[in-house]
Amino acid sequence: MNILLRHRIILPVVSLAVLLAATFYMQPRAMSYFGLNLLFNLAVPIALATIAQMMIIMVNDIDLSLGTFVSLAACVTATFLNDAPILGLAILLALILSYALLGAMIHAFELPAIVVTLGMSFVWGGLALFILPLPGGVSPGWLRALMTVKPPFAPMAVVAPIIIAAVTHLLIVRSGIGTVLRGVGGNARSVQRAGWPVIWLKALAYGLAGLFGVLAGMALVGLTTSADANIALRYTLLSIAGVILGGGEFTGGKVSPAGAVIGALTLTLAASFLSFMRLSPDWQIGAQGAILILVLTARLIFSRKGAGT
Amino acid sequence: MTILAKPWLWSWLAAAAAFALILGLTGGRGAGELAYAALSFGAFAAIVGLGQMLVITLGPGNVDLSIPATMTLAATLALKAMGGEPGTAFAGLAIALGVGAAAGIANYALIFLLRLPPIIATLAASLVYQSLAIWSNRGLRIKPPEGLADFATGRFLGMPNVAWVGLALAIAVWVLLERAVAGRWLLATGQNLRAARLAGVPVELVRACTYVAVAMFAALTGYLLASFSGGAALNMGAEYLLMSIAVVVIGGSSIAGGNSNVPGVWGAALFMFLVVSMLNSYGAGAGARNVLTGAIIIAIVIAASTRRART
Amino acid sequence: MSDHESRPIVALVDAARHFGPVRALDGVSLAVNPGDCIGLVGHNGAGKSTLVNLINGGFAPTSGTIGFGVGETALAAGVRSVFQELSLCPNLTVAENLRISHTSLSGLNWRRAARAEIRQSLDTIFPGHGIDADAEVDTLSIAQRQMVEIAIGFAPRGSMARLVILDEPTSSLDAGIADQLLTHVGRFCAGGGAVIFISHMLGEVFEVASRIVVLKDGKVVAEGEADDFTRKGLVDAMGHVAPEAGDVAVTAREFGPEILRTGQGLAARKGEIVGLSGLAGHGQAEALAQLYLSQSSAWRADRTARAAFVAGDRQRDGVLPLWSILRNISISVLRQCARGGLVERQAEAGIAENWRRRIGIRTYDVTNPILSLSGGNQQKALFARALASPAPVVIMDDPMRGVDVGTKQDVYAMIRDEAAKGRTFLWYSTETEEVCQCDRVFVFRNDEISAELSGADITEEKILQASFAMQEAS
Amino acid sequence: DTSGKRIALSNNYAGNSWRQAMLETFESTGKQAVADGVVAAADAYTTSENQATEQAAQIQNMILQGYDAIILNAASPTALNGAVKEACDAGVTVVSFDGIVTEPCAWRIAVDFAAMGREEVDYLATRLPDGGNLLEIRGLAGVFVDDEISKGIHEGVAEHSQFDIVGSVHGDWAQDVAQKAVAGILPSLPDIVGVVTQGGDGYGTAQAFRAADRPTPLIVLGNRQDELKWWAEQRDANGYETLSLSIAPGVASLAFWVAQQVLDGEDVAKELTVPFLKITQDTLDEALATTPEGSVANVTYSLEDAQQVIASAR
């Protein structure tokens, strides 16, 4: 039993390790404090966004607006949060709240989340264009400092994902409320029957997604020093892939926060690995698809094995 | 009461409202012109939307994200093969459909053999198709043969030819879903794959055919769109990714699968064109246009779903 | 006795619940007192589940009132429900599922407390259950899940359970475990708790209930001390005049050639009714599913299917939830009533209507959604689906789950009738009584066939012996 | 001596003919330079998605790979500043062109996009002295180039008050998108005398006017071969006359040589400008003859051109 429980996380760990070994082999320079930082620092916002997506997938929904939402959060961070911190903070809080509201609305009207978030992706994107019609803005100094801090032993790019994984693991897997939230994904009716207000739980899950989405936007601005309205569009699909790569499933509340973080790191690393291979430009895009397929195919071997035992 | 409960109604109402708002601006002038444009461009969205609808009907998690890449690849290869020579239109069509079928089979092979979730499988495959398109033609815009271009931009009985194609396909899909055994199999598979299998439905055949069908619809759209706009471009399919999903869900099909809605797809396709035109006509900037489009989509979905719940 | 203990735990006064034109429950008055063990019986669609849902707050009554002895809500009053369909979260562990129901469990060490509580409860009700509190529910068999659900229902969860409603708790349990449950229910009621026990197995109801309430078409038609009822009286009150089991002697028949044999040793001849038995979860369902899957293909559909399947777990394996009853039935005969790939809708409707009448599905219109039927009637629709198909072999995976006595008799007769016409049936059942009606029985133990019985050898003792022998030896 | 130096091209998008022509020019220039022993390597990299985040990661990888110079067509003028700064700190020369970055440590080979927008209107003023209604086709919303050109156009219109912009749509620099957007807005517009565009959208606009049975206005074009061909056809048929202007994809080769010069120790000003490529009625046939079918009018810059640009900036 425990093997099964653990094996959900083994696969992402192994894929990451194999890919990392291959990267080090091809580019030994990466095997240093400096190298690891360059390799992984842009994975930090992706990891946060993946966690946000995981919160939604956990309650059996899917969020197609996450990329635009993170972009919007980044725009707010690079403008309001820098110029008028109080107002900026208020706006970010309002964004989180509106995510929670969205969750409650999806539950109350029994709306398909995929459609609502599709609609919201236009809304967030439009708001981001209002705030930053042009690329620009400046990262708040403290944020830049936080994202470029150099802790002893391991670079920020390694420390931050570990912290994110640990915190979300405690929150989602260990804590009581996290268990109930996963229960909503497993069988919402039974959670409802046990007397939990499912609408609040949905709001909580979406609110958490909003929180991590905002954090992702902030982390991104801390790294890039400025923002634009399209900066994180890619995160929508990337975060979904990250959750799946990390051993999560689209339905049934089966998610793993640590796996999701590892999935995000793996995706980032896969892109770097390809660029070290120096393919012809024609095939660079296709190779990204191929490597995604390859990494996920490993899932198959594991699940066959899992079924066999 | 029963007509209000029809989920496709809302997309048509929304399209009509957008149409009326534009005409309000011009004082009724240009109605025919606008309707013609809406039918032309709506047809492309409707055809990919019909394909996407079939896939979404297969149940939760089923969606084809490779539509844009398949469109581009099919159009690129077909137009390159035709090279603008007259009389090659049918050969080009065959190539486009062949590319579509191959892409569909490849997508399904990834899903079936490697057990990848369709979202991921089609996303990954689309990157490969994109590479193939770049490699094969390096983004050169080759003109379609004149006869084909004339057909794609031409009209018959006052309606654009592409809209006739879209209409014919819509009717075919409607008959399939409402009357045909295969359609029943598809709907059963979408509701509960395991139960359908145990009821004797050849579920894998159904899934395979559906993924091939959506890719062929996308390929056909790519072929027509390239002929319509004077050549294939590498990014020509980009906007059809969200568009194909949007027209399905605005059209009233259930995203949970097993339930689909052909007339709604056409209504939603017209709406998606008209709403942008309306906002452009009223001089809305990109930001306002996006916010309003999103808000309207959500409003339609809420209206459709609360109506359904009440009956 | 203190004051509030003498008050009823829950009292319904003239409670009714209508679904549009359907009067699911039509004015029922009922009081449940501490120490009561009420057996609730009634035909499929009589309104039992609706009554349960009114008591536990799942539905609001259309008219009438529901009052609780303590507090305002069912939860506060200590009312617990065990639903028949799975209402656990399959992605959580057994202990975590307890956490879902035990809303006040908190603190850093809640896991340890939850584990201890569920273990305690399982040990009390089902000694020797062998369920790990840290196992994820979807790794458990359906019987084990049912046991967990029952254990959670009886667990203290902060307060004490005062009334536990069990809606067909034994339908997927084998006899031994069902006995453990009945014993516990007796103990629980003797200790001052109350139970509402719903079952279509009248033997169980007589064994455990102190009072019996009979529902028919949404009304209470009979109510009284259990001792005042006879089995026949009960069946009569439920409104069925079908003959009792065993009234019809199983006549020896001639069978055709052997048409099936699996690697495991499962075999069937043309026209034979083959039973699969043994303790629940010993591989019977898997063997049947495998057999069906090997007889059909996911890649092509033969014009006449070689086998048809009747699911027991209807949510998972049977019902197509968005469709009408008609389409749910006709899915198996589409190829027969189609021309040129298009369905002939008149022919289709004719077949469905015909089977609705033959099998007695309680609806006035087969174009109603399948989900508007009660569980038992949904099951009948699944029967109709399989019997309507021209397949020579019908595979049935515990198909009588939640089917009422009267209907069972009808279905038995229909099965015998079809068998006489040359159809072969493979029939897994958790009820030994049903298996005894078969021509040949395979008993399963640990995913293997431990005995093959036929003719006069098919007796309850022999089946039990074959089910348990090995376990006693080891 | 730069024969041991390695140069990489970081490109964020490959999905249109302009970018493909750019990649091709870079590749041929780079190959020749490697063959001639001028540099040790000239590799091109393209991200799979047109996103600043991906390109930032790409630049970081280039730092790890030890390139001496990165020439950069950036997805965003500011969002890559973090990565560019890291490159500079690691001693890598960064030269940005077309899509330039604002990070001070990088070189910029800029086109004055605002001037391009102004020039369009100036040209219309010479051709249409009576003025009239204009339709504006914009590029991709939220992108700096789009805003610059649009700003120039609006400045021009403010200057020539006989013109009125009565409609504005986003054509995303793609013929099919432009065609669709124009078709949607045309019915609500009065008569249009001229269309100001941003490149890659002129042919689609013309198609939309034709489909709506409207007279073809004066459309300023953007150097795409299909646009030029259409122009030549119209000219032959009815004497149609217009102007076509855009930045030449060959600017990548200029950036390559500038990077080489910087590596060579030359003193190069951080801000360089390159003129845009203009095609007039007189040069149309020549341009059409040298532009491959379906591609973009192009010029390849040589080392001498680069030296000239560098000298004029001093």
Ligand SMILES: Nc1ncnc2c1ncn2[C@@H]1O[C@H](COP(=O)(O)OP(=O)(O)OP(=O)(O)O)[C@@H](O)[C@H]1O
């Ligand atoms: N949500 C609903 N919508 C419409 N009809 C309903 C609904 N729920 C119950 N009914 C109808 O109410 C009647 C009573 O159903 P109920 O489920 O209470 O029966 P039951 O006694 O539990 O039957 P069974 O033994 O089959 O479980 C049935 O005719 C059923 O079709």
Ligand SMILES: Nc1ncnc2c1ncn2[C@@H]1O[C@H](COP(=O)(O)OP(=O)(O)OP(=O)(O)O)[C@@H](O)[C@H]1O
């Ligand atoms: N999704 C649904 N929509 C509408 N009604 C439903 C739905 N699910 C269940 N019902 C109604 O709830 C009632 C109870 O259904 P359930 O499956 O619990 O029956 P059951 O009591 O287990 O059946 P049985 O006693 O026959 O086994 C049914 O009558 C059904 O009409």
Ligand SMILES: [Mg+2]
């Ligand atoms: Mg019931």
Ligand SMILES: [Mg+2]
């Ligand atoms: Mg029941």
